[in-house]
Amino acid sequence: MRSVSIIGTGMMRFMKRDTVNMVDFAWPIVKAAIVEAGVDPKSIGAAYCGSAASGSMPGQRVLKRLGLTGIPISNVEGACSSSAIALRHASLAVATGECDVALAFGVDQLNLSGKTLVHGTEDWDFAYGLAMPGLYAMRAQRYMYEYGVTIEQLTKIAVKSKKYGALNPWAHFQQEVTAEQVMNARMVADPFTVLHCCPRSDGASAVVVCASDIAHRYSSKPVKIVSSVQRSGKMMTGFRDMTMPESTQRAARILYEQSGLGPEDIDVCEVHDAFTVNELLYSDALGFSKPGEAVKLLEDGDFDIGGRIPLNITGGLVSRGHPIGPTGIAQVVEMTHQLQGRAGKRQVEGAKLAMTHVTGGGVAGLDHGAVTIHILGV
Amino acid sequence: MEFEPLALSAGPYLDLQCEGGARLIGSECGDCGHRLFPTAAVCPNCMSENMKRLPLSRDGRVYSFTVLRQAPPGFESPSIIAYVDMPEGVRIFTHLDMQPGEPHCDMPVRLKPVAPKTDKLGRKVVQFKFAAVENA
CATH class of the missing domain: 3.40.47.10 (Thiolase/Chalcone synthase)
Incomplete structure (x- = not known):
């Protein structure tokens, strides 16, 4: 090849x-x-x-x-x-x-089109009243329950996202917000207010x-495509651990094996943050943190520019927006510009290796229908 | 009460006439023992079509939940939705018959058939929920 x-x-x-x-x-x-x-x-x-x-x-x-x-x-x-x-x-x-x-x-x-994802009519969860914000909210509830993460900590992710969105001329939302504004915004699916959710x-x-x-x-x-992995979630009908997205964890293992790289080698990363909690879920699953410990990286500023692994410093899906189809390549364009030193105010100095991670959801029994991860390098 | 399957390819998933009260019905593979809800014609573990009817326990445990403030068309807003884990080893997406603020992870819950509402497409939606054990 x-x-x-x-x-x-x-x-x-x-x-x-x-x-x-x-x-x-x-x-x-x-x-x-x-x-x-x-x-x-x-x-x-x-x-x-x-x-x-x-x-x-x-x-x-x-x-x-x-x-x-x-x-x-x-x-x-x-x-x-x-x-x-x-x-x-x-x-x-x-x-x-x-x-x-x-x-x-x-x-x-x-x-x-007035549509987001169209789910199968044979799909029990969606036929019985599930919607994507509800699915991620349930992941968030369980993650908070198991690891003692608070709503104030999730709110910090929204504030961080909007801070970087304000630096990104491509972002749907280019305005900073305070924690208070996030907490007081319209509730969508507990614990998410609308400012925890990506816009349409x-x-x-x-x-x-x-x-x-x-x-x-x-x-x-x-910019070289160092490694590329695509997987689908495994059909599971039993007690899945919703705090650890198995398809991302599995795809990441393959990616690291293929490339001979590890999470410690990545300089900047975009994960699929359709909702704030995703930064924690995917940081754990991609190996930037141990299960349940991503919130420590968040609190220590490790997800910021200048931190250990700047995460979604483009504003991510929560601020850049999520048109669904173009989202994966938008991440790749952003990370390509990072590696070329063209990222302006959101430039991570000296970035040599970048990762993009995007899932595709909405099939009951699979944690995600699809997951695609790329490592790019110069 | 007649129940039409809501999810198009699901078989009957609620039996009100079971001994001891209403039961949800899943499937168990006659060859490998794999279990799932709702019923299925083929086993996703071994592709066997030897699937047996599996009445589920009435009692389960909330794995996670949320209050969906804007439910999909046809459903009540807010909807309190949850994944409930059953002793048979299957997880069920369901609604909870509770107020916001009541549900919590690992809460014991019990099956509660409810009078279905008819949505705009004529489907009878939400034919069962789970409730706190004392309210079921």
Whole structure:
């Protein structure tokens, strides 16, 4: 398998965009990634589009605007993991030698479709009245119960998220908040007020990848995909430990084994923080902390810029927003810019290795339907 | 009272006529012994289709819970929802017949059939909840 590098990125502010068709805001982002890569569009050998709520063939609908047709275009649906999976497949197309240059992008427009995830009608939990905020709230309740974590500590995650969101021009929410504002906001699912939850956003994100041995032809600072793992959650009908997402823990083990790296080697990380508690759950599962101890890292400032493992210092899903389809590649664009030293006010100095982690939920019996983790490096 | 399956491929999951009172019905694999709720035609552990009816105990324990302030369409807001662990080794997603502030993790609870409400699609939603043992 050939090594693969990212040579172009395209990203936009995630926000409510319900007055234009998604195709109209998506094509400029795809074009931006291609222009940044400096590749002849004709050299792109395959395209992968991650989308969860945009109907049939969003990839073709966006790419036809740019005349980028005729090549294999694959549409990937994996709930919140959709575009991360699209990137993985674009990378595999290059790694296996099917093509030298491939495109991956994500797009969704939840505020126009009026939908978030559509769950199966055969699915007991969702048919009987479960919703995603409720699922994560139950994870939070159990985590707080088992490890003595308080609502004040969870609130600190929301305050941190908004602090970094305020530094990020791509963030849906760019305003700092106080702990009091978080605690007094509208309750969604106890213990989460609305400021613990990601907003429903619209947007697009894109990357161009190529074989690492030709990457320097295009980019003065290509970012290598060091490792990429995708898994699904295991079907379990019994007493699952909801404080330890097994699919993330399992995928992380494989990732570390593959790359010869450990959690201590990662300089900056984006985890799937659709809700505040996720930073704790996934820090434990990715091995940044021992089970139940992530809150110590939070309290010690280790999740901040300058700390041991800056976590979601882009604002994460809670502040940058969560359009579902484009979220995975948005994380990758942010971390690519970190490694290229282009992250502005949210730059982690000297970052050499970055991790992106995104799950895709909403199937009863599986902790997550999908989990996709990438390690990027320079 | 007639109950229509809510989740489309689930078989009958509530039996009001069981000896000793209403029971939830799961499945047990006749080959490997794997158990699950609701009933299933095939075992997710060994793919056997030799699935037996498994009436579950009435008493369980709250694994976790939340108060969903804006429930999905067709459900009451707020909904108090929970995962309840049963002695048979299965976990059930359910509603709790309680007020906000009452439920806690590891709380003992008991099955309580409730009069179902009909949602806009004509489905009879929430046909059972779990309640504090003294209120069931």
